[in-house]
Amino acid sequence: MSRIEIDVNGTHRTLEVEPRTLLVHALRDGLGLTGTHVGCDTSSCGACTVMIDGVSAKSCTVFAVQVDGGSVTTIEGLGAAADLHPMQEAFWAKHGLQCGYCTPGMIVSAVDLLRRHPDPTDDQIRAGLDGNLCRCTGYENIVRAVRAAAGAMRENSPRHSVAELLPAGGGD
Amino acid sequence: MAFNTLMGAKVRRREDPRLITGRATYVDDVQVVGLLYAAFVRSPYAHAKVLRVDLSEAKRALGVFAAYASADLRAAGLDVSMPVAADIPGMQKPPHPPLATDEVHFVGEAVAMIVANDPYAARDAAEAVVVEYDELPAVVDMEKAVAGGPLAHTSLPSNVAYDLPTKVGDVDGLFASADVVVKQRLVNQRLVPCPMEPRAMLAQWDTGPGALTLYSSTQIPHLLRTNLAILLGLPETKVRVIAPEVGGGFGAKLQFYSEELLVAWASRQLGRPIKYIETRSENFQAMTHGRDQIQYVEAAATKDGRITALRMKIYSNLGAYHQLLTPAIATFTPMMSIGCYTIEALECQLIGVFTNTMSTDAYRGAGRPEATYLIERMIDLVAGELGLDPIDARRRNFIAADAFPHPIVTGLVYDSGNYQGSLDKLLRLVDYPAFRARQTEARKHGRYLGIGFSTYVEICGMGPSAAMPAPGWDSATIRVEPTGSVTVMTGISPHGQGQETTFAQLVASELGVPIDNVIIVHGDTDRVQYGVGTFGSRGTAVGGAALKLAIESIQEKAIKIAAHQWEASPDDVEYRDGKIQVKGVPSNSMTTAEVGFLAFRGVNLPPGVEPGLDATRRFEPPNFVFPFGAHACIVDIDPQTGETKIERYVAVDDCGPIINPLIVEGQIHGGIAQGIGQALYESAEYDENGQLTSGTFMDYAIPHAAQVVSYETDHTTTPTDVNPLGIKGVGEAGTIGSVPAVVNAVMDALAPFGVKHIDMPLRPEKLWRAMQSTRNGATRT
Numbered sequence: 001m002s003r004i005e006i007d008v009n010g011t012h013r014t015l016e017v018e019p020r021t022l023l024v025h026a027l028r029d030g031l032g033l034t035g036t037h038v039g040c041d042t043s044s045c046g047a048c049t050v051m052i053d054g055v056s057a058k059s060c061t062v063f064a065v066q067v068d069g070g071s072v073t074t075i076e077g078l079g080a081a082a083d084l085h086p087m088q089e090a091f092w093a094k095h096g097l098q099c100g101y102c103t104p105g106m107i108v109s110a111v112d113l114l115r116r117h118p119d120p121t122d123d124q125i126r127a128g129l130d131g132n133l134c135r136c137t138g139y140e141n142i143v144r145a146v147r148a149a150a151g152a153m154r155e156n157s158p159r160h161s162v163a164e165l166l167p168a169g170g171g172d
Numbered sequence: 173m174a175f176n177t178l179m180g181a182k183v184r185r186r187e188d189p190r191l192i193t194g195r196a197t198y199v200d201d202v203q204v205v206g207l208l209y210a211a212f213v214r215s216p217y218a219h220a221k222v223l224r225v226d227l228s229e230a231k232r233a234l235g236v237f238a239a240y241a242s243a244d245l246r247a248a249g250l251d252v253s254m255p256v257a258a259d260i261p262g263m264q265k266p267p268h269p270p271l272a273t274d275e276v277h278f279v280g281e282a283v284a285m286i287v288a289n290d291p292y293a294a295r296d297a298a299e300a301v302v303v304e305y306d307e308l309p310a311v312v313d314m315e316k317a318v319a320g321g322p323l324a325h326t327s328l329p330s331n332v333a334y335d336l337p338t339k340v341g342d343v344d345g346l347f348a349s350a351d352v353v354v355k356q357r358l359v360n361q362r363l364v365p366c367p368m369e370p371r372a373m374l375a376q377w378d379t380g381p382g383a384l385t386l387y388s389s390t391q392i393p394h395l396l397r398t399n400l401a402i403l404l405g406l407p408e409t410k411v412r413v414i415a416p417e418v419g420g421g422f423g424a425k426l427q428f429y430s431e432e433l434l435v436a437w438a439s440r441q442l443g444r445p446i447k448y449i450e451t452r453s454e455n456f457q458a459m460t461h462g463r464d465q466i467q468y469v470e471a472a473a474t475k476d477g478r479i480t481a482l483r484m485k486i487y488s489n490l491g492a493y494h495q496l497l498t499p500a501i502a503t504f505t506p507m508m509s510i511g512c513y514t515i516e517a518l519e520c521q522l523i524g525v526f527t528n529t530m531s532t533d534a535y536r537g538a539g540r541p542e543a544t545y546l547i548e549r550m551i552d553l554v555a556g557e558l559g560l561d562p563i564d565a566r567r568r569n570f571i572a573a574d575a576f577p578h579p580i581v582t583g584l585v586y587d588s589g590n591y592q593g594s595l596d597k598l599l600r601l602v603d604y605p606a607f608r609a610r611q612t613e614a615r616k617h618g619r620y621l622g623i624g625f626s627t628y629v630e631i632c633g634m635g636p637s638a639a640m641p642a643p644g645w646d647s648a649t650i651r652v653e654p655t656g657s658v659t660v661m662t663g664i665s666p667h668g669q670g671q672e673t674t675f676a677q678l679v680a681s682e683l684g685v686p687i688d689n690v691i692i693v694h695g696d697t698d699r700v701q702y703g704v705g706t707f708g709s710r711g712t713a714v715g716g717a718a719l720k721l722a723i724e725s726i727q728e729k730a731i732k733i734a735a736h737q738w739e740a741s742p743d744d745v746e747y748r749d750g751k752i753q754v755k756g757v758p759s760n761s762m763t764t765a766e767v768g769f770l771a772f773r774g775v776n777l778p779p780g781v782e783p784g785l786d787a788t789r790r791f792e793p794p795n796f797v798f799p800f801g802a803h804a805c806i807v808d809i810d811p812q813t814g815e816t817k818i819e820r821y822v823a824v825d826d827c828g829p830i831i832n833p834l835i836v837e838g839q840i841h842g843g844i845a846q847g848i849g850q851a852l853y854e855s856a857e858y859d860e861n862g863q864l865t866s867g868t869f870m871d872y873a874i875p876h877a878a879q880v881v882s883y884e885t886d887h888t889t890t891p892t893d894v895n896p897l898g899i900k901g902v903g904e905a906g907t908i909g910s911v912p913a914v915v916n917a918v919m920d921a922l923a924p925f926g927v928k929h930i931d932m933p934l935r936p937e938k939l940w941r942a943m944q945s946t947r948n949g950a951t952r953t
Contacts, residue, residue, distance in 0.1 A: 018292070034201035035194015037419070039368045040452035044869030047368060075194035088192040092184055095834040098842060099668030100191030101368040101419030107192065126877040133869065135368050135420055136668050138845030138906075139877040141838060162189040166688070 004068035008033070009077025017064045024048045026064035027074060035075040035104045039133070046132030049105035050074045056112035058131070075104035078111065081162040086152040087111050087145070089160055096145035098136035106132045110146045119150055178681045182834045185673045186687075196417040199372035199387045200449045207374075208237055210435055210448035211294035213284040213301045214457065215276035218310035218528035218862020219324070222274055225284055226302040233300055235293035238442055240285045240434075242271040250437055252403050254430050254493070258500030258641040263334040266325045266526070268493045270430035276305070277325060277492035278528050279864050280457025285434055287446055310528040310862035314489040315466060317525050324492055324526040333490055333499060333524035338506050340581045341517025346481035350472035354554050359931040360542045362464035362489065362856040363849075364866070365535045366874050369419020370455040373432050374447040375439035383410040386436050391421040392705035393665055395642060397697045399428045400436055415695035418667030422846075423534030424460050425667070426707040427496050431458075456867040461856055462535020464489035465502060465542050471550045477558050477565045479551065481517040482509060490524050491531035497538075498531050499524055500641055504539025504631065507582045511547035512591040512629040512800060513569035516581060528862040534707060536846055537630070537904045541911055544628045548912030549929070552624075552919065556928065562916065563604065566595065566627050586629065586798045587892045587900075590826070594888045595627055598802040598824040601886060607806065615924060620809040621819070622921025625802065626913035632901035633797035633894065634708030645792040646710065647703045648719035650679065650726050652785040654772040656765025658683065658690045660722075663703015664715035665695045669903060670835040671711055675719055677831055678897075682723045683764045684750020701788055709799070709901025712831070717895035718791035724896075725787035730767040733785075736778035737762070737770070797892045797900040801825035803844075803913040809921045814940025816852055816918055818881040823909065826888045827902040836902050837885050843906015844883050849875045850907075851914035855933050873933075 001016045008031060015030050027033045027050070038060055039047030048060040051073035059072075079085035087107050090096070097103040106129065113120065113128035120128065125146045126139070134142060190196040213225075225241035245251070254268040272283050284301050288294035309322035317324065317331040324331050347353060374387040384406060390396050393413040401408040418425065431448055439446045450458070470483040488502035506520035555565035571578050573590040580586060604623070611621045637644040647663035660679055664671060672692040680687040693699050703715070727747050734752040735745040744755050753761035767785065770776065774783035806820040823840055830836045853873035857866040866872040891898030911932070918934050919927060925946040930938055 020292070028200075032203075033194070034197075037198070037369070038200070038449075039370070039419075040869050042452065042868045042870050045368065045452070075192075078193075080193055081189050081195070084193070091192050092188045095185065095838050097188060097191055098670070098838060099368065099418065099420040100187070100196055101198065103191050104194045122882065123878070129877045133368065133874060133876065135366050135422070135846070135874060136842045137838060138841035138843070138883065139875075139880055140841040140883050143877065143882070165184065166186070166189070 002065050004065055006067055007071035009073055015064065019063065019065055021064045022060055023062040023064045023067060024059035027059060027072070033074050033076050037101055037104060039101065044133065045102070046109060047102050047105040049108045049132065051108060051112065056109050075108060078108065079159065084160050084162065085111070086157060086159065087149040089165065090145040090149035090152065094141045094145040094148055096137060096141040102132060102134045106134060106142060110149065113146065114150050114153060118154060120146070122147070178677045178687065180830060181832065183673055183677055183832055185670050186676060187670060187672045198369055198417045198419055199374055199389050202374050202387050202416065204376055204445045206444050208287050208289055208442065208444050208446045209291040209294045210438065210446050211286045211298040212282045212431065213298050213303065214454065215272065215279060215281045215283055217276060217305055217307050218279050219308040220276050220305040221308060222272055222276060222283065222303065223306055224304040227284060229300040230286055230297040233293065233297040235289040236286060236297045237289065237444070238287040238438060239297065239301070240271065240438065241283065242269055242273045245271060248441065255399055255428060256494035256496060256498065258497050260334045260336060260499050263499055264328055265494060266328055270433050275326060278530050279862055280454065280530060282430060285438065287438055287442065312527050312529060312858045312860060312862050314487045314525040314527055317527050318487065318523060324528050328526070331526045333526055336503065336522040338518065338520045341481065343481050343483060343517040343519040346517050347472045347483065350480065351475035352473050352557055353470055354473065354550065354557050355470045356550065356553055356929055358467040358469060358546060358549055360463045360465040360467065360545055361932055362532065363462045363535055363854050364456055364856050364872055365422040365424035365459065365462055367420030367422055367424060370452055371429060371431065371450045371459055373435050374445060375436040376445040377439040377443055379443050381410070384436055384440065385412045385414065386432065387414045387416060388432055389418045389425055390415045391425045391665055391667060391707050393695055393697050394663070394702050395705060396428055396432065400433065403433055404437060412698045415665050421667050422536045423462065423538055423707060426534050426705065427460060452869065453867055456872065457864055458530060460495050460533035461491065461530050462532055463542060464532050465505065467546050469546055469550055471554055473554045475558065477555060477560045477568045479513060479515050479554060479569055482515060484509065484520040486520060486522045488522065488524050489527055489529065489532060491529045492526060493531050495531040495533045497641060498533050501532065501534060501539045505542045505546070507584060508540050508543035508631055509546055510580055510582065511544060512571055512589065512627055513547070514571055518581060529858050536843065536907045540630045541908045544626065544630065544908050545912045548626045548628065549915065552916050553928065562625055563599070566625070567592065584631065585795060587795055587894050588890050589629060589798060589800050590888060590890050591627055591800055594800060594824045594826055595802040597886060597888055598804055598822060601822050601824070601884060602804045618811060620811055620921040620924065622807050622809065622917045622919070624805045624913045624916025624918070624920055626909050626916065627802045628909040629798050629800040630905060630908045631796045631798055632709035632904060633713030633793055634710045635796045636793050643704050645704065645790050646715040646718050647701050647788065647790045648715065648722040649701055649788040650722045650786060652726065652764060652768035654769055656685070656689060656768055658685050659693060660690065660719065661693045661700040662715050662719060663700060664711045665705045666711060667706065669706060669711050670832070674712060674831040674835060675716065678716065678719060679723060683726060685764055709903040711903065712899050713797050713895055713901045714791055714793055716899060717897055718789055720896045721789035721791055722787045725789055726785060729781065729785060730764055732778050732781055733767050733770055734762045737776065791895065793894060795894045797894050799825065799827045799900040799902065799905050801905060801909050803909045805913040805917040807917040807921055809918065809939060811943055814936035814943065816934060816939065818848065820884065821881050822884045823906065824886045824888060825902070825905050826890050827905060828891045828898050828900040829889060830887065839902045840885050840906040841883050843904060844910045845875050845880050846907045847910025848880055848914055851911050851932055851934060853879065853933050853935065
């Protein structure tokens with residue numbers, strides 16, 4: 001077993017892992033952060049995407065020991081119901097998810113995409129999400145959500161909570 | 173929000189806050205004390221004798237609690253065959269043991285099961301199992317399988333599971349008098365459903381009461397409970413099935429898998445909870461596949477383009493075993509093969525074939541996409557043969573809008589429709605004449621644009637019980653709680669379709685309750701009355717209809733109680749704007765919550781009215797529903813590479829009245845993407861030895877974001893009278909309508925090369941070769 005120290009969603013964590021333990025399993029089984037999902041075994045689907053030191057990465061393709069001393073942000077760290085990240089809010093507003101399984105990875109990838117392209121074209125959005133598969137939405141509303149989030153983030157809109165957004169079921 | 177604006181409103185989904193923040197609970201997120209993990213040893217051969225399974229080393233491995241082969245199950249009293257719900261008279265049913273006994277029949281068939289205290293340990297121990305096989309000849313090609321190839325099961329006399337003839341109308345006369353007969357062989361290739369969450373299950377045996385809880389990523393919790401109880405010999409009351417968050421299903425989780433049985437059984441054997449989460453590689457091999465038909469079609473037509481009769485020979489590749497609905501899926505194909513046209517007669521020989529491949533079963537559309545593809549390709553081929561525009565050919569064949577309800581030759585009765593109407597709307601959106609002008613111009617410059625149409629009708633809202641292999645009804649319970657909150661228990665089991673939102677919209681609107689006070693409970697057999705589940709675009713058309721009936725029961729009782737307070741006759745009291753009031757006297761009103769409290773308190777109730785305000789209702793559909801629509805796809809084929817770029821995709825769909833346009837559009841979008849996937853990219857490939865060569869996301873090409881396009885969607889609204897909501901289903905329509913639109917567009921683009929038909933998927937290499945062979949052969953200028 002190896003002892004590793006990681007900053008996970010702003011909290012210092014010390015873990016003991018087998019050298020072969022994948023980061024996604026350390027996060028899910030070791031820390032109970034089950035928002036990060038596993039959808040394949042070939043690094044193809046992106047459901048397990050997290051930020052490592054601020055850059056998106058597929059956590060099924062990284063050993064936990066590789067991030068010793070680094071920082072990891074998962075979907076749970078991006079925003080909670082009381083404090084939604086603009087990307088989470090945009091996925092909600094634009095119906096950018098159905099079964100929700102790919103969604104955490106998709107949202108994390110989309111946040112990283114906006115870091116690289118703050119005002120992306122639709123083609124840049126589609127290309128930027130090439131590593132994330134969704135079988136439900138046909139991607140249409142995901143693209144709309146990323147575009148909407150880009151606008152909101154450029155305008156520096158305040159973060160919202162579910163409570164502010166949910167009542168009376170207003171759509172947009 | 174005001175009362176009556178919720179219906180038809182773009183209400184944000186109430187499911188989403190937990191999903192977008194990573195706080196949802198899928199099966200793999202469930203943790204219980206003492207959890208063990210299962211792994212399966214799977215056959216690397218498509219067909220082989222199993223000579224020996226040696227578990228001794230695996231049993232000694234670190235962390236292993238148990239290892240089972242088929243003989244161990246039988247020795248412990250589990251001697252069962254996995255059930256098939258669908259039956260066809262005279263059908264062959266090979267035994268389907270949960271672990272292979274002396275013969276394996278497809279790559280990925282489970283041969284042994286390991287249970288260990290850690291998933292890595294379980295996997296390690298599975299590697300240590302030694303299985304000795306004697307390979308047998310495998311049969312993969314379904315035509316060869318029928319024509320005397322190797323036997324898929326050495327225990328069966330042939331590979332033909334069933335041979336089902338249909339002949340209705342004057343087929344022979346119409347073919348004899350036809351001006352033209354157009355023939356085509358169509359391959360509807362095998363697909364892999366690929367929900368993003370693979371199969372996942374957790375069984376927990378509670379030794380005290382002797383009861384089982386199974387968490388499963390399933391579309392049918394109650395049907396799964398019934399089947400588990402039967403196979404495990406348990407009282408059904410001691411089996412609870414929970415479908416927590418389910419990460420997509422697409423028909424492949426409308427199933428009872430041997431892994432579900434084995435995990436439950438082993439949990440009882442060991443007295444420990446056991447989780448099994450399959451890998452994606454296992455999912456490709458061992459979760460049911462879809463489609464896989466070869467269709468020989470002949471269409472008889474008049475010279476003005478009216479198709480009068482069809483003759484078909486259809487091979488349906490069932491795979492190695494019958495899963496729950498395997499034999500039934502292809503029977504939808506001839507039944508719906510006339511599409512939205514006035515075809516008077518058809519003849520079909522439908523042959524269900526066993527091969528050494530994974531079973532096929534329901535996949536989004538399940539037998540109907542194969543029918544729509546068949547007829548929508550044939551109508552284009554007939555049009556091409558006669559030099560007709562594909563739009564004109566469709567118009568000449570449509571069932572008229574005033575001819576509904578419309579009995580068709582296969583015995584179904586189309587409930588309502590306006591095929592002309594949706595096509596007219598589509599053509600306005602597309603600007604068809606402008607496209608044809610642009611196409612002509614582009615061809616002069618060596619660019620190959622094409623437009624393809626599909627006017628589809630499908631059968632869903634499954635369905636009348638007498639016409640289904642399982643019950644076709646569904647159920648809803650509404651409970652108005654003492655504080656005015658409303659609890660709804662629905663028998664359907666949504667997994668992405670959004671009924672926690674649409675059903676709440678319906679209840680909030682009809683009962684005048686704030687939507688935040690309505691909760692929709694589903695997917696737990698201990699919390700919800702028996703329900704049939706979510707599949708066949710039935711969630712709202714059947715489950716929603718049951719909910720509407722329950723709303724009516726609540727309203728009826730609430731009116732009686734309110735009228736009694738006012739000493740009025742119930743006939744003079746009504747629900748209006750979400751309140752109960754004396755007709756014409758809006759000042760005299762009560763809310764559902766107020767009446768609910770009176771009903772709970774039990775004081776001053778009318779004589780003969782029981783306390784409490786709740787209702788359970790079931791809806792038995794008197795017919796299926798038949799959504800329809802018109803899709804158009806515009807493509808641009810690169811003559812240098814053969815690559816198809818979709819330039820526009822426009823869809824006009826009609827699923828009746830819409831509760832939430834966001835959700836309906838989302839269903840259509842996703843359906844179209846899966847259709848584009850079949851048309852252009854996806855194909856499950858087995859080599860001649862039965863090895864799955866498309867067993868990962870690197871080899872099986874579900875569409876990525878950049879491979880699809882921004883869809884333009886619109887609707888027409890033609891209600892049905894089959895259910896009290898007037899609603900038809902929408903879950904599968906996009907997939908059913910889109911496939912032929914894309915293929916027809918590519919064929920239109922390649923018309924200058926003399927290409928009439930190429931089988932899917934229309935990958936660049938195939939198109940490039942087709943264009944190349946014409947160029948080299950110079951068959952056309």
